Amino acid sequence: MTTSQDRSSRGSSSGQSLVELTSRFFLGGLAFVPTLIVLALVGLMGYECFLFFNEVSFGDFLTATEWTPQFEENRNFGIQVLLVSTLIVSGIALLIAVPIGIVIGIYLAEYAPSRLRVVVKPVIESLTGIPTIVLGYFAYLTISPVLADRVLPQVRNLIGLFNQEFADSLSLAPFNGLCAGLVIGLISVPVVSSLVENGIRNIPDRLREGSAALGMTKFETLLHVLLPAALPAIVGAVILVTSRIFGETMIAAVAGGAETVLRFNPLESMSTMSAYILNASLATPSLDSIEFRSIFAVGAVLFLTTLVLNTAGNITEAIYRQQVIADQVAKVRVADNPYVALPDIRSLIVAGQQDGFRQSSAVRRSLDWVFQGISLISVFLVAAFLVWMLGDAFLKGYQQLSWAFLTSLPASARDSEQLGIAAPIVGSLWLMAVAFAFAVPVGVGAGMFLEEYLPRLRYGWARKVNAGIEILMANLAAVPSIVYGLLGVELFVRLLAGVTQGRTILSGGLTLAVVILPLLIIATRSALRDVPNSLRRAGYAVGMSSWQVIFFVTLPAAFPSIFSGIILALSTALGETSALVAIGAKAFVSFLPENVLQEFMALPVQIYFWATSPDPVTQKNGAATIVVLAGILLFLNVVALLLRSGRSKLSRL
Amino acid sequence: MEVIQDQDTQVKAQVRNFSFFYGKNKAIKDVNLQVLDCKVTSMIGPSGCGKTTLLRCFNRMHDLYPGTHYEGEILLESQNLLALDPIEVRMRIGMVFQKPNPFPKSIFENIAYGLRIRGIKDKNVINERVERALRDAAIWDEVKDRLKDMAFNLSGGQQQRLCIARALATDPEILLFDEPTSALDPIATASIEELVINLKGKVTILIVTHNMQQAVRISDYTAFMYIGELVEFNRTDVIFNNAAQQRTREYVSGQFG
Numbered sequence: 068m069t070t071s072q073d074r075s076s077r078g079s080s081s082g083q084s085l086v087e088l089t090s091r092f093f094l095g096g097l098a099f100v101p102t103l104i105v106l107a108l109v110g111l112m113g114y115e116c117f118l119f120f121n122e123v124s125f126g127d128f129l130t131a132t133e134w135t136p137q138f139e140e141n142r143n144f145g146i147q148v149l150l151v152s153t154l155i156v157s158g159i160a161l162l163i164a165v166p167i168g169i170v171i172g173i174y175l176a177e178y179a180p181s182r183l184r185v186v187v188k189p190v191i192e193s194l195t196g197i198p199t200i201v202l203g204y205f206a207y208l209t210i211s212p213v214l215a216d217r218v219l220p221q222v223r224n225l226i227g228l229f230n231q232e233f234a235d236s237l238s239l240a241p242f243n244g245l246c247a248g249l250v251i252g253l254i255s256v257p258v259v260s261s262l263v264e265n266g267i268r269n270i271p272d273r274l275r276e277g278s279a280a281l282g283m284t285k286f287e288t289l290l291h292v293l294l295p296a297a298l299p300a301i302v303g304a305v306i307l308v309t310s311r312i313f314g315e316t317m318i319a320a321v322a323g324g325a326e327t328v329l330r331f332n333p334l335e336s337m338s339t340m341s342a343y344i345l346n347a348s349l350a351t352p353s354l355d356s357i358e359f360r361s362i363f364a365v366g367a368v369l370f371l372t373t374l375v376l377n378t379a380g381n382i383t384e385a386i387y388r389q390q391v392i393a394d395q396v397a398k399v400r401v402a403d404n405p406y407v408a409l410p411d412i413r414s415l416i417v418a419g420q421q422d423g424f425r426q427s428s429a430v431r432r433s434l435d436w437v438f439q440g441i442s443l444i445s446v447f448l449v450a451a452f453l454v455w456m457l458g459d460a461f462l463k464g465y466q467q468l469s470w471a472f473l474t475s476l477p478a479s480a481r482d483s484e485q486l487g488i489a490a491p492i493v494g495s496l497w498l499m500a501v502a503f504a505f506a507v508p509v510g511v512g513a514g515m516f517l518e519e520y521l522p523r524l525r526y527g528w529a530r531k532v533n534a535g536i537e538i539l540m541a542n543l544a545a546v547p548s549i550v551y552g553l554l555g556v557e558l559f560v561r562l563l564a565g566v567t568q569g570r571t572i573l574s575g576g577l578t579l580a581v582v583i584l585p586l587l588i589i590a591t592r593s594a595l596r597d598v599p600n601s602l603r604r605a606g607y608a609v610g611m612s613s614w615q616v617i618f619f620v621t622l623p624a625a626f627p628s629i630f631s632g633i634i635l636a637l638s639t640a641l642g643e644t645s646a647l648v649a650i651g652a653k654a655f656v657s658f659l660p661e662n663v664l665q666e667f668m669a670l671p672v673q674i675y676f677w678a679t680s681p682d683p684v685t686q687k688n689g690a691a692t693i694v695v696l697a698g699i700l701l702f703l704n705v706v707a708l709l710l711r712s713g714r715s716k717l718s719r720l
Numbered sequence: 721m722e723v724i725q726d727q728d729t730q731v732k733a734q735v736r737n738f739s740f741f742y743g744k745n746k747a748i749k750d751v752n753l754q755v756l757d758c759k760v761t762s763m764i765g766p767s768g769c770g771k772t773t774l775l776r777c778f779n780r781m782h783d784l785y786p787g788t789h790y791e792g793e794i795l796l797e798s799q800n801l802l803a804l805d806p807i808e809v810r811m812r813i814g815m816v817f818q819k820p821n822p823f824p825k826s827i828f829e830n831i832a833y834g835l836r837i838r839g840i841k842d843k844n845v846i847n848e849r850v851e852r853a854l855r856d857a858a859i860w861d862e863v864k865d866r867l868k869d870m871a872f873n874l875s876g877g878q879q880q881r882l883c884i885a886r887a888l889a890t891d892p893e894i895l896l897f898d899e900p901t902s903a904l905d906p907i908a909t910a911s912i913e914e915l916v917i918n919l920k921g922k923v924t925i926l927i928v929t930h931n932m933q934q935a936v937r938i939s940d941y942t943a944f945m946y947i948g949e950l951v952e953f954n955r956t957d958v959i960f961n962n963a964a965q966q967r968t969r970e971y972v973s974g975q976f977g
């Protein structure tokens with residue numbers, strides 16, 4: 068009796084260890100995918116760059132002051148041209164995003180009453196959920212004319228008081244770096260504000276209380292205690308947002324224009340690096356031309372820049388954490404007699420400022436009010452921008468909305484009255500299906516391995532691998548999606564053409580899978596990390612083995628937040644434009660795709676083509692498409708939000 | 721409630737018919753208490769009886785969080801400090817917390833910070849004050865060569881003494897201590913107890929402690945609290961040897977709590 072029981076339990080435990088091994092190796096294999104992506108990215112880009120620099124000398128690339136790939140004679144590839152535009156547009160964006168983001172982040176962390184915070188925070192953060200093509204469209208069609216017709220004349224008048232000649236010379240091109248920079252800056256506000264808010268919230272209350280106990284006002288505590296403590300988070304936020312801004316493609320391409328001329332005036336059209344890649348991909352040059360290769364050379368510069376910025380962000384944070392924050396320390400004189408009588412500090416203070424504490428603390432406290440005023444203005448600016456943008460698209464587009472608009476195919480590429488968006492809707496659905504079929508299993512599996520198995524390997528190398536993967540993941544998530552678009556072109560459209568048949572749904576879906584994979588891994592890891600360890604221990608306590616704990620205890624507990632991560636990834640993929648443009652989504656197809664090996668349209672790409680059309684009816688159709696896309700995204704984000712808040716209620720139990 | 725009279729001391733602060741609420745929860749119930757000038761008064765009682773809560777009323781710490789309110793009065797000399805500007809109150813009443821909480825600044829700046837905000841600009845005065853405070857807190861010898869180091873790099877006991885120095889530097893009228901040694905080892909504890917004893921006669925001290933021996937060693941007066949009420953207040957030797965209330969006797973002899 069007992070022996071048979073023994074045997075059976077031994078048998079089942081060896082069976083289990085087989086499952087254990089299989090699951091470990093299988094998940095481990097999935098966790099290797101991101102590394103493969105990096106290798107492919109570096110290898111393929113390196114290869115194209117190698118071919119490019121066979122034809123163009125590296126010296127010319129760095130020193131030439133023209134960028135003219137289209138000329139047969141006298142082709143020039145001076146990266147300076149694109150670099151200067153990128154720096155100018157990014158500089159404008161940073162001037163907006165950093166101060167506003169920091170102020171709002173501080174306000175949300177320290178000042179906002181909780182009732183106001185629950186409203187303000189989602190409003191601000193919903194900016195990140197809006198597809199950048201929508202914002203680019205808004206910048207070009209609405210903001211740019213307003214700046215040119217309303218704001219510029221005022222500025223001219225003002226400057227005219229001092230220098231008429233200069234004032235007269237000011238004019239705003241329809242495509243311009245200023246508008247692109249402004250809008251990129253505004254949508255980057257939530258990136259800064261949420262990182263800063265978290266950084267400040269993470270500071271323990273002990274520090275606030277310690278400062279308050281010395282008689283500090285809230286603002287003094289903020290300035291002298293909280294901000295220095297949160298400095299690493301703030302520096303990290305600034306560096307991270309810089310790298311995001313550098314890679315921002317659609318707004319730069321739509322609002323900034325395509326002129327590749329060395330210019331320093333942001334009132335004129337200027338093409339950033341990412342905008343160049345997009346525009347050049349659109350021209351679909353032959354895959355072996357120098358123009359095609361130049362895309363990769365620019366892509367490599369963009370990739371390396373974001374890589375350097377992200378790494379710099381990590382290192383700065385590490386250094387700041389340890390290093391002495393430079394305080395102007397006066398040299399303390401070691402008194403000969405330490406116990407000489409010192410004047411009473413209270414008499415000193417009263418002597419110094421006759422009116423004593425009361426008045427001075429009123430003056431000091433007024434800074435709190437000033438700061439709150441500034442914060443509210445910033446919040447208002449961002450919210451007004453959001454409302455203006457959504458309202459504008461709705462007003463322009465709602466007349467076009469009809470059942471027929473949603474369900475009909477375009478009659479022809481020309482007849483804009485009869486355009487319908489059935490083809491892009493179905494195309495987007497196909498793309499999502501393909502992307503999710505690949506990205507969800509790989510992303511969740513890899514996240515499980517990295518979070519549940521890897522930390523338990525205690526050998527030195529495993530710990531290093533773990534740290535390395537953490538950095539890799541952060542970097543992968545920060546790679547601009549246009550760069551993934553290039554990877555997609557080279558890998559899926561070209562190398563794997565035998566499988567994917569070129570510029571098809573399969574290629575597009577796989578590329579989107581690569582774009583969202585890091586998001587899924589990060590979301591899975593943080594969801595698993597939030598599962599309390601006591602739950603795991605309870606699993607082991609009843610005799611479960613590790614794979615059983617992972618699949619039957621940890622994963623179900625983490626499921627709601629993993630699912631909300633998946634939905635957010637879905638909305639990112641749905642709004643992704645630049646990678647699909649690079650892959651070669653069509654401006655027009657006359658059929659609904661029936662399998663993954665066909666050409667395709669996609670909603671955001673459709674918006675891009677229609678937005679840049681000169682025909683007003685087509686533009687209205689673009690606005691209507693925006694309303695449709697925004698509606699879907701809003702729905703998805705609300706679902707994700709509900710899931711998250713449901714989970715946080717659970718975890719509070 | 722019986723009023724303690726000592727010929728040679730004055731009353732520094734007086735708690736009168738005082739109650740405190742966290743939302744609807746009445747955490748301090750109608751307490752009357754005298755804090756005598758330049759003496760050490762300790763507050764003892766079982767966990768959760770409201771010692772920390774009462775202590776933090778003295779410097780209006782609760783004002784940092786919404787939903788709390790006070791009833792009754794706490795007189796600081798002759799003014800009701802509940803009616804004053806909390807920032808002014810905190811300028812006059814310093815506090816040392818249970819866990820050390822140095823600021824993310826250099827050792828020097830941790831102490832100079834409070835002085836600067838009080839409008840002291842003269843570098844020499846600041847330097848002297850910083851040194852004096854560090855000496856008074858018995859940490860000067862350990863840090864005098866590394867004043868520019870981050871305060872976080874100090875040990876826990878050193879950090880706690882730095883926090884004491886930080887509070888001392890501003891010359892508070894009353895110094896509040898909330899279990900300042902509960903996170904420290906016996907040696908660091910002894911040095912902080914010695915420091916408190918040395919401060920007697922210079923500043924009024926109110927200290928919360930769980931350690932009865934500590935209360936006996938350092939305090940002149942002791943208040944025993946139980947579930948939000950002040951059960952008994954008297955000279956420390958009376959409370960520990962000859963308490964009037966049954967519950968006090970049981971508590972100090974270790975029969976409950």
Ligand SMILES: Nc1ncnc2c1ncn2[C@@H]1O[C@H](COP(=O)(O)OP(=O)(O)OP(=O)(O)O)[C@@H](O)[C@H]1O
Binds near residue numbers: 742745765769771
């Ligand atoms: N922030 C708060 N919000 C609501 N109730 C609180 C809060 N802090 C303390 N309380 C309650 O007030 C009562 C007194 O708590 P307090 O922290 O003052 O006790 P204590 O005597 O200091 O205990 P200990 O010896 O454990 O530190 C307790 O019942 C506690 O639950």
Ligand SMILES: [Mg+2]
Binds near residue numbers: 771772773928
């Ligand atoms: Mg306490």
